Amino acid sequence: MKALHVITGLGVGGAEQQLRLLLRHLPAACDVVTLTNPGPVAEGLTADGVRVIHLGMSGNRDVGAVPRLVKVIRGGGYDLVHTHLFRACLYGRIAARLAGTRAVVATEHSLGDSQMEGRPLTAGVRALYLTGERLGRATVAVSPSVAERLTRWGVPRQRIHVVPNGIEVERFRFDPRARVAIRRQLGLPDEAFVVGAVGRLAPGKRFDVLLHALAALPQDVRLLLIGGGPEEGGLRATTARLGLADRVVFAGERPHLSTEATDLPAFLAAMDVLASPSSEEAFGLAVVEGLAAGLPVLYVRCPAVEDLPPDAATGAGRVTGDADSFARALLGVRSAGARARLAPEAARHYSITRSAAQLMHVYEAAASGSTPRVSS
Secondary structure: OEEEEEEOOOOOOHHHHHHHHHHHHOOOEEEEEEOOOOOHHHHHHHHOOOEEEEOOOOOOOOOOHHHHHHHHHHHHOOOEEEEEOHHHHHHHHHHHHHOOOOOEEEEEOOEOOOEEOOEEOOHHHHHHHHHHHOOOOEEEEOOHHHHHHHHHHOOOHHHEEEOOOOEOHHHHOOOHHHHHHHHHHHOOOOOOEEEEEEOOOOHHHOHHHHHHHHHOOOOOEEEEEEOOOOOHHHHHHHHHHOOOOOOEEEOOOOOOOOOOOOOHHHHHHOOOEEEEOOOOOOOOHHHHHHHHOOOOEEEOOOHHHHOOOHHHHOOEEEOOOOHHHHHHHHHHHHHHOOOOOOOOHHHHHOEHHHHHHHHHHHHHHHHHOOOOOOOO
16 A cells, blocks of 8 residues: 655654654655655654655645645556545545545544644634544544543544554663663753653643742752743743752753654653643653653643553653642652652553554554454
8 A cells, every 4th residue: 555644844743743653654655745844853754765855835815735745646657545634634634535546534632622733622623623534534543531522523433543642662661771871861860850741842841830830849850841832932931930940951952763862752761750631631741651661740731541450550640730749749759769760551451553553453444444343
């Protein structure tokens, strides 16, 4: 099978890096079209041997992108088109229909209760989404929680298929040498208790909550933020205002898939606990990665954990989400002391090979025009 993946951009983000990881394990010949921003993930895909086409879309109203995408689809001889993220899902489904390709699958990566990819879920956004959804053959939800939201919106249940995000669990195995190396690189004392957070520095991630929690914690507690985004300036300003400049490290974006000693798993090794203050998550990939690294994890919302039996995610604890609750919970983890850094069953449940196999069932059914049957 030959598939074309269409995505809004290929900067460092969860959906973008998940696509690269998926293509490493998907038993199909795949090309990728990025509408905008052929960033670091595009470079990684190219290094993996994947053909990446930059469509050069200038904005949401660049309708000229549609005929350019139609030309790519018609010329590629694709059996199926798979779209990712809101803009690409809309334009990709339209272009696929115009190109005569009816086997169209879309993955819904970022649908929350009140926002999608950071944009408010207004009536207009919802109507536009549902109009585009009808042009495809199947919609993939990354968690049962997202599937339920889509059903409430009016997407026919038989068109929705749960295929969770996946990880390469062994890549996150705790490495004590990486812990020492990264702490030295960042100037973090060996004895410091390091709270880590991973994600785009955007309002919805609520990393400011962790800054306020840190202000109430002992001086040996440090905060390590992994990621970049529009809120970095504001978070740095809050850090300075709270007098935390010597206790917070902004480490920037870190690749998930790399042979370098400074990729994400190495930075997770330097942490003592992972905190996820986001109150709206479609899946919660950072939480799963933290569990795979053997870290205790504190989260506000994480369907990846909540959709599993309670004993599958030992080491994960839910908090109410305000700064005081995080401060109390972090003190509790700190007082409990170090523990063995082993991945619980929850991390192993989300193997990327399992997700790739599930997605192939969706592909095969969509290409044949039948209804896929995929277990979550």
